[in-house]
Amino acid sequence: MRLHRNLVVAVIKVLDGTFNQNFYADKTIEKILKSDKRWGSRDRGFIAETSYEIIRWKRLYSQISETKSPYKYGELWKMFSVWAVLKGIQLPNWKEFENTPTRRIKGKFDSLVKIRKFRESIPDWLDRTGCDELGENRWTSELSALNEKANVIIRANSLKINVNDLRKELQKEDIQVEKINGFPEALKLRERKNLFKTKAFQNGYFELQDASSQLVAPFLKAEKGMKICDVCAGAGGKTLHLSAITENKGQIIAMDIFKNKLFELKRRAKRNNAFNIETRLIENNKSIKRLHGKIDRLLIDAPCSGLGVLRRNPDSKWKLSQNFLDKIKDTQQEILKRYSPMLKENGKLVYATCSILPSENELQIKKFLKTEQGKKFKVEDEKKISPAQSGFDGFYMARLSFK
DSSP states (O other): OOOOHHHHHHHHHHHIIIIISOOOHHHHHHHHHTTOTTOOHHHHHHHHHHHHHHHHTHHHHHHHHTOOSSOOHHHHHHHHHHHHHHTTOOOOSOGGGTTOOHHHHHHHHHHHTTSHHHHTTOOHHHHHHHHHHHOHHHHHHHHHHHTSOOOOEEEEOTTTOOHHHHHHHHHHTTOOEEEETTEEEEEEESSOOOOTTSHHHHTTOEEEOOTTGGGHHHHTOOOTTOEEEETTOTTOHHHHHHHHHTTTOSEEEEEESOHHHHHHHHHHHHHHTOOSEEEEEOOSHHHHHTTTTOEEEEEEEOOOOOGGGTTTOTTHHHHOOHHHHHHHHHHHHHHHHHHGGGEEEEEEEEEEESOOOGGGTHHHHHHHHTSTTGGGEEEEEEEEEOHHHHSSOOEEEEEEEEO
């Protein structure tokens, strides 16, 4: 591979924005890619994939290059040179690469990969937490899986098309996909491509959604004609899936505290032909109390650490902290208590997270069942999806029924 200076400079800018300015990697990459319309798909792919890879292995590369946060401009180039050397890429004769210690880089790598926190590039506190909660062996295997590149998986929008016809439509646009056993509406791309420019996407035939995430909406056991509420709807991936499952029959109330996310959900719903969705901004307790005892099915896709989706958001492990984890667990419990009174008798709720930590998952449910509100519920079923075992994102979901 030959390195082109303008592309490498773009990667350095992404690293600066992500590491030093604490911007989200995906937004930073998106902004950089828009800065030069001359870049083709291969150029854009290099910038995005290289940036994500260096972000993913930040601690390992930082240790090898003997650099520390906040990173000076020259130190970001040193981290890039570590990536290039370990990839076997010939470094060009640029001043930034002068005196790059190739043999030393390889030697330090061989030594550091024997230590898990460097090999898997994880903060000390998070390594201890994962080990304490999951045990040494399972944590090690999960970390390894979470450092693999994520597959691109889509969900066919059954309001407009079935999965077989979607496959044919994508083939017309030179996009090859394959079915996934056990996931009836899922298709996996064989090769990464920009799906957002396809006619199939613009026509609302599919949504990007990992296979694990596609299990949540069906787990709610929603039926046509029911009154359903998604109280942490965000931009609405699971809300849209519920609309497809209920075939636009009944009512789905999508709630969130962020107005911009609900605006995005409205836009997506229009493209999907999902007409039974009503968005509501949560401004105060009145928004919630109005629905007490009126909901048949309640989805709580709770805010969480996001550890189950690290392969998609590798920068999040550098933004997480023990303090955040403690606070989010309090928030999860509060959400369960606050929204569960919405259910009618014989109603069901699903509590879901994209975390693999028991303290955010089954232990939260056990704690809730001991509360005054929780005593009215019983666990019907639960699922734990391991990235190491499934190859997909890590998820937890528990279905509770109102006694």
